[in-house]
Amino acid sequence: MNDEPESGEGGGTVDVLIPLGLDQAYSYAVPNGLVLKPGDVVHVPLGPRETVGVVWSQGSGRGGNLKRVTGRVDMPPLDPALMKLVDWVAWYTLAPKGSVLALVLRRQPDDTPERPKLGVRLVGAPPARMTPARARAIAAAEGGLLTGKSALAEAASVSMAVIDSLVDAGTFSVEALPRDAIAAMPDPDHAQPVLSEGQAAAAKELVASVQTAAFGVTLLEGVTGSGKTEVYFEAVAQAIRQGRQSLILMPEIALTAQFIDRFEARFGVRPGLWHSAVTGRKRERLQAAIASGEARVVAGARSALFLPYRDLGLIVVDEEHEAAYKQEDGVSYHARDMAVVRGRIENAPVILTSATPSLETRVNAERGRYTHLKLPERFGGRELPTLGLVDLRQDKPERGRWISGALIKAISDNLEAKEQSLLFLNRRGYAPLTLCRDCGHRFQCPNCSAWLVDHRFRRALVCHHCGHVERRPHECPACHAAESLSACGPGVERLAEEVATLFPQARGIVLSSDFPGGTERLKQELMAVASGEFDIVIGTQLVAKGHNFPGMTLVGVVDADLGLTSGDPRAAERTFQVLRQVTGRAGRGERPGRALLQTHDPGHPVLKALISGDPERFYAAETASREAAGLPPFGRLAGLIVSANTAAEAEGHARALARCADAPDGVSVLGPAEAPLAVLRGRHRVRLIVKTTREVNLQDYLRAWLKRGPKPKGSVRVAVDVDPQSFL
DNA sequence: AGCACGCCGACT
DNA sequence: GTCGGCGTGCTC
Numbered sequence: 154m155n156d157e158p159e160s161g162e163g164g165g166t167v168d169v170l171i172p173l174g175l176d177q178a179y180s181y182a183v184p185n186g187l188v189l190k191p192g193d194v195v196h197v198p199l200g201p202r203e204t205v206g207v208v209w210s211q212g213s214g215r216g217g218n219l220k221r222v223t224g225r226v227d228m229p230p231l232d233p234a235l236m237k238l239v240d241w242v243a244w245y246t247l248a249p250k251g252s253v254l255a256l257v258l259r260r261q262p263d264d265t266p267e268r269p270k271l272g273v274r275l276v277g278a279p280p281a282r283m284t285p286a287r288a289r290a291i292a293a294a295e296g297g298l299l300t301g302k303s304a305l306a307e308a309a310s311v312s313m314a315v316i317d318s319l320v321d322a323g324t325f326s327v328e329a330l331p332r333d334a335i336a337a338m339p340d341p342d343h344a345q346p347v348l349s350e351g352q353a354a355a356a357k358e359l360v361a362s363v364q365t366a367a368f369g370v371t372l373l374e375g376v377t378g379s380g381k382t383e384v385y386f387e388a389v390a391q392a393i394r395q396g397r398q399s400l401i402l403m404p405e406i407a408l409t410a411q412f413i414d415r416f417e418a419r420f421g422v423r424p425g426l427w428h429s430a431v432t433g434r435k436r437e438r439l440q441a442a443i444a445s446g447e448a449r450v451v452a453g454a455r456s457a458l459f460l461p462y463r464d465l466g467l468i469v470v471d472e473e474h475e476a477a478y479k480q481e482d483g484v485s486y487h488a489r490d491m492a493v494v495r496g497r498i499e500n501a502p503v504i505l506t507s508a509t510p511s512l513e514t515r516v517n518a519e520r521g522r523y524t525h526l527k528l529p530e531r532f533g534g535r536e537l538p539t540l541g542l543v544d545l546r547q548d549k550p551e552r553g554r555w556i557s558g559a560l561i562k563a564i565s566d567n568l569e570a571k572e573q574s575l576l577f578l579n580r581r582g583y584a585p586l587t588l589c590r591d592c593g594h595r596f597q598c599p600n601c602s603a604w605l606v607d608h609r610f611r612r613a614l615v616c617h618h619c620g621h622v623e624r625r626p627h628e629c630p631a632c633h634a635a636e637s638l639s640a641c642g643p644g645v646e647r648l649a650e651e652v653a654t655l656f657p658q659a660r661g662i663v664l665s666s667d668f669p670g671g672t673e674r675l676k677q678e679l680m681a682v683a684s685g686e687f688d689i690v691i692g693t694q695l696v697a698k699g700h701n702f703p704g705m706t707l708v709g710v711v712d713a714d715l716g717l718t719s720g721d722p723r724a725a726e727r728t729f730q731v732l733r734q735v736t737g738r739a740g741r742g743e744r745p746g747r748a749l750l751q752t753h754d755p756g757h758p759v760l761k762a763l764i765s766g767d768p769e770r771f772y773a774a775e776t777a778s779r780e781a782a783g784l785p786p787f788g789r790l791a792g793l794i795v796s797a798n799t800a801a802e803a804e805g806h807a808r809a810l811a812r813c814a815d816a817p818d819g820v821s822v823l824g825p826a827e828a829p830l831a832v833l834r835g836r837h838r839v840r841l842i843v844k845t846t847r848e849v850n851l852q853d854y855l856r857a858w859l860k861r862g863p864k865p866k867g868s869v870r871v872a873v874d875v876d877p878q879s880f881l
Numbered sequence: 882a883g884c885a886c887g888c889c890g891a892c893t
Numbered sequence: 894g895t896c897g898g899c900g901t902g903c904t905c
Binding site (some may be wrong): 171172199202204255 | 883884885
């Protein structure tokens with residue numbers, strides 16, 4: 154029966170990939186009686202211990218004295234499509250194959266036995282001694298239904314002790330609650346959505362793409378409130394009708410109760426939820442349900458991409474432009490791109506949704522590789538806010554002030570009308586720079602080249618790059634002049650000071666990621682803002698997305714130029730996206746909204762595109778400016794990260810890489826001069842932008858380069874801005 | 882991922 | 894003189 158009679162091992166040999174940082178599968182002998190095929194999960198000896206691994210191929214074994222496979226693991230085998238995905242992602246990200254396999258195999262260190270949740274049921278006579286609390290508990294359990302113990306206690310507003318006493322009295326029986334269904338069957342016809350004409354047309358196209366069951370990517374573009382979710386739900390419904398699975402990828406923070414409610418309203422059940430907070434047995438059960446095909450719809454963060462779906466019929470990437478899709482530690486990949494690749498491998502249509510599509514996605518849409526569907530209007534007749542620029546050269550705030558006359562007027566009007574205002578400034582702390590008026594000394598981070606940000610509430614100087622914190626001194630450390638330190642520029646804390654001076658009667662709040670009291674308090678405050686408890690919100694990026702503020706009718710962007718001048722090739726794009734998001738916060742309730750953006754450069758193409766309301770204009774402007782700067786077009790970029798211990802070392806590596814990369818035709822490095830030096834936790838990382846033409850396979854080139862050197866001392870990683878479509 | 886080996890800083 | 898820091902290398 155065996156093809157390899159020469160080996161003493163009747164089963165021949167297999168190459169086993171181990172989920173560790175190994176790029177090559179190791180060969181093992183297969184003991185007699187064991188039949189293994191690619192995809193099988195096995196136990197193998199590795200050095201002094203045992204590990205799991207996956208049979209990657211039949212033996213190309215090196216004959217001789219191989220260790221033997223210990224045995225098969227009782228687990229469904231990896232299907233060929235998933236193996237292909239692992240191979241592809243490893244090749245593309247330059248990560249060892251084993252590291253990518255680890256994303257798929259994710260062994261949860263979890264031995265917690267499943268603790269059945271206990272419920273109680275009203276079965277017996279009331280107890281001899283009745284008390285008001287007992288009566289309430291019995292009333293709440295009326296009907297003889299099995300109710301969760303703690304839920305019942307809460308419903309009757311009694312303590313658990315009361316329930317327990319009733320159990321002892323024989324009034325209640327204790328039974329195990331049925332395990333909550335991890336993946337109930339969604340009903341595609343549970344609730345028919347009401348779609349506008351435009352939405353229905355887009356939905357029809359998406360449904361058709363699911364019906365053909367062929368790979369294809371559709372960009373579904375529409376502003377917040379245009380009903381993107383309802384539209385792609387129709388594609389999900391179609392996949393359910395066909396008995397196939399759907400994956401909805403979303404940024405972790407987007408997996409909110411709000412989304413789940415909408416899903417439940419449409420399909421009658423909750424989707425399978427996959428994110429970092431789902432752990433233990435629940436995670437295991439969901440994984441099993443996904444592998445068996447029982448879980449029809451999975452909504453998950455980026456790691457859901459590597460789950461073993463049995464029959465994937467649709468992938469949705471919600472908010473495709475979100476930076477959260479980038480994984481930068483370990484295997485660095487962009488989940489949106491890998492989703493497209495998985496769709497191709499599984500032959501499933503892919504839907505990307507966004508209000509502000511990323512440039513690479515726009516490029517793909519423009520080149521016709523993606524179908525582009527637009528939902529132009531806000532649903533329900535709600536108007537988009539009107540946007541206006543304030544020219545700070547004309548309307549100049551006083552020295553040490555940052556709010557222009559026009560914006561002050563707008564805020565006062567809003568206060569008078571009892572409507573909320575949002576002041577957006579993407580800068581935490583009090584002031585971004587502190588200097589000595591006497592000697593000109595500037596406070597700089599000892600690790601990085603960045604200025605230290607004054608956090609006055611915390612009485613500290615903080616580096617926003619590496620997290621370095623020092624006390625804010627009273628005298629200049631260079632010239633020892635007393636009381637000479639001066640804050641330069643505004644942060645949200647300083648802005649709050651100005652707001653308090655200008656509008657002493659207004660109720661204001663500062664919302665930023667260093668909100669005192671942590672995330673929980675922050676959530677509470679967001680709710681408080683939504684219910685109208687504050688008049689003026691001063692916030693960073695944090696307020697740009699997420700919570701809806703129905704009473705917010707004015708958004709003032711304090712410094713719209715911030716982020717337009719940085720050396721980062723994606724800075725303009727990010728600025729455009731965040732400004733579009735934050736200005737879109739105005740007028741989400743009953744009343745129409747408006748936004749004022751303060752700028753020193755009203756003619757800036759990014760701002761003009763923003764004001765026009767047409768994102769295509771931003772894309773056109775960016776393309777033109779990149780061309781003018783001699784930068785390669787988007788879609789052909791790779792970021793290369795080189796780590797080193799000193800700035801000089803990093804610089805040297807960068808040069809070596811640049812020289813090396815210049816060798817083949819079509820690959821070049823936009824040298825270290827253009828690569829901003831960033832320092833992370835005391836370790837310098839140089840990011841190089843490598844450009845390639847489509848004729849040259851950058852991945853293969855870099856892989857070859859890594860093998861033959863000159864090898865830099867630090868680690869080298871390839872970031873994930875390359876466009877995988879070029880290689881599909 | 883573990884685990885060994887190996888090379889420089891502060892201690893019994 | 895050693896203990897121990899973690900950088901680098903190896904596991905069929």
